[in-house]
Amino acid sequence: MKRPRRPRVSGRSAAWFLTGLAAGRWPGRRAHGEPDTVPASSQIVNHVSEAIISADQSNTIVMANPAAAALFGTSVERMVGSPLGHYIEGPTQAAGATTEPVDFFRPGSGRAGRRATDYAVTGVRGDGERFPIEGSISRANAGAPFYTVVMRDVSERRRVQEKLSRSNDQLRQLSAALQTIREEERTHIARELHDDLGQLLASLRMDLTLLQQADGTPGDSLRLMRGMEDNLLTAITSLRRIATNLRPRALDEGGLYFALQGLRDDFVERYAIPTTLLADEAELRLDDAASTAIFRIVQEALTNIARHAEATRVMMNLFRLNSDLLITIRDDGRGIRPEDMEKAESLGLIGMRERVWAMKGEITIGADEPQGTRVDIVLPLHDHLV
Ligand SMILES: Nc1ncnc2c1ncn2[C@@H]1O[C@H](COP(=O)(O)OP(=O)(O)O)[C@@H](O)[C@H]1O
Numbered sequence: 001m002k003r004p005r006r007p008r009v010s011g012r013s014a015a016w017f018l019t020g021l022a023a024g025r026w027p028g029r030r031a032h033g034e035p036d037t038v039p040a041s042s043q044i045v046n047h048v049s050e051a052i053i054s055a056d057q058s059n060t061i062v063m064a065n066p067a068a069a070a071l072f073g074t075s076v077e078r079m080v081g082s083p084l085g086h087y088i089e090g091p092t093q094a095a096g097a098t099t100e101p102v103d104f105f106r107p108g109s110g111r112a113g114r115r116a117t118d119y120a121v122t123g124v125r126g127d128g129e130r131f132p133i134e135g136s137i138s139r140a141n142a143g144a145p146f147y148t149v150v151m152r153d154v155s156e157r158r159r160v161q162e163k164l165s166r167s168n169d170q171l172r173q174l175s176a177a178l179q180t181i182r183e184e185e186r187t188h189i190a191r192e193l194h195d196d197l198g199q200l201l202a203s204l205r206m207d208l209t210l211l212q213q214a215d216g217t218p219g220d221s222l223r224l225m226r227g228m229e230d231n232l233l234t235a236i237t238s239l240r241r242i243a244t245n246l247r248p249r250a251l252d253e254g255g256l257y258f259a260l261q262g263l264r265d266d267f268v269e270r271y272a273i274p275t276t277l278l279a280d281e282a283e284l285r286l287d288d289a290a291s292t293a294i295f296r297i298v299q300e301a302l303t304n305i306a307r308h309a310e311a312t313r314v315m316m317n318l319f320r321l322n323s324d325l326l327i328t329i330r331d332d333g334r335g336i337r338p339e340d341m342e343k344a345e346s347l348g349l350i351g352m353r354e355r356v357w358a359m360k361g362e363i364t365i366g367a368d369e370p371q372g373t374r375v376d377i378v379l380p381l382h383d384h385l386v
C-alpha cells in the first residue's frame with residue numbers, strides 16, 4: 001500500500017496507520033529527506049469520524065475509538081475487552097468452530113463497495129437496536145495477528161434508498177394512472193362528439209333530404225326548417241360545451257375568477273344544486289399554470305359532487321392568506337368514505353392531488369361536519385402571481 005505523505009484523517013488512512021503501527025511499520029523519512037509529520041496514532045484514531053475497532057484473534061476488542069463508542073451507543077472503556085460479537089452480529093457457525101474477527105466480515109455478510117475488503121454487516125447498539133454497517137477489515141501481524149475494522153453507519157443511506165425506491169414505485173403508478181386518465185378523456189370526448197354532435201348532424205342531414213324532396217305544403221317545409229334550426233342551436237351548444245371542456249375559454253378571456261363562475265353557473269343549471277362561490281376577482285389573478293390547475297381541481301370536485309354526493313348544497317371558498325391560496329369545497333351529501341379514497345381507480349382524486357402537489361401545495365379530502373365531503377387545499381402562490 002502506498003504510504004500517505006501526510007496522513008489524511010480518514011477511515012482508510014487511519015486503518016492503514018493502525019495496521020501499520022501494529023505491524024511495526026512506521027512511516028519513515030521520505031526519499032528526499034523531508035520528514036513526514038506523523039501525529040501520534042492515538043490522536044488520529046481518536047479524531048477520525050469513522051468508527052474504528054481493533055480486535056485480536058480471539059475476537060476480543062483491544063482498541064475502539066470514540067467514534068466507534070458513539071456508533072454503538074456505549075463507551076470506549078466498555079468496548080475494550082468485550083467480545084466483538086457484542087457489537088457486530090457474528091457468523092453463524094457450527095458449535096465448537098472457532099471464529100476470527102475476519103469471519104464477521106465474510107460469508108453471510110454481503111459485499112459492499114468496490115473494494116474486496118468492504119463488507120455490509122449488522123451492528124448491535126448498546127440498547128439492542130440493530131443497524132446496517134459497512135466496513136472494511138484489514139489484518140496485521142504485530143506478533144500475533146490482529147484486525148482493524150473501519151465502519152460507517154449506513155442506516156440513513158438505507159432509509160434514503162428505500163424512500164427513493166418507494167417514490168419511484170409511486171411515480172410508476174402515477175404515470176400509469178396518467179396514461180389511463182388520458183385514454184379515458186379521449187374516450188369521453190369521442191363519445192360526446194359521437195353521441196351529441198354526430199346524432200344531431202345526422203338528423204339535420206335527414207331533415208335536409210326531406211326538405212329537398214318536399215313537395216308538400218309550405219307549412220311542412222317551414223316546420224322542418226324550424227326543427228333544423230333547433231337542432232343546429234343544440235349542436236352549437238354541444239360543440240361549445242365540448243370545446244369548453246377541452247379548454248375553458250373563460251380562462252383565456254376573463255381569467256380564473258370568471259371561469260370559476262362559469263363552472264358554477266353550468267353546474268347549477270345542469271344539476272339544480274344551489275352552489276355558492278366565495279372568491280375575490282383580484283385575488284385570483286394568477287398565471288396560466290395555476291389558473292388551469294385550480295380550474296381543473298374545482299371542476300373535478302364539482303363533477304364528483306354531481307356523480308356521487310347526492311348533495312343539496314355546495315360551497316366553494318377561495319381566498320388568499322399572505323402568499324397562499326386557501327380553497328375549500330364542501331357539500332352536504334352522503335360523505336366520502338375512507339375506502340373511496342383508497343380505490344386504485346380513483347383517478348379523479350389522484351389527478352386532484354397531483355395537481356396540488358405539482359404546485360407544492362397540500363390537500364386534504366375527508367368527511368365534513370355534520371355531513372358531506374370537504375376538500376381543503378393550500379396552494380403557495382408566490383411563483384404564480386401576475
Ligand atoms: N363529493 C363526494 N361525495 C361522496 N363521495 C365522493 C365524493 N367525491 C368522491 N367520492 C367517492 O370517491 C370515489 C373516487 O372519486 P374519483 O377519484 O373522482 O373517481 P370517480 O369519480 O371516477 O369514481 C368516487 O368513486 C366516490 O365513491
Ligand SMILES: [Mg+2]
Binds near residue numbers: 303
Ligand atoms: Mg371523479
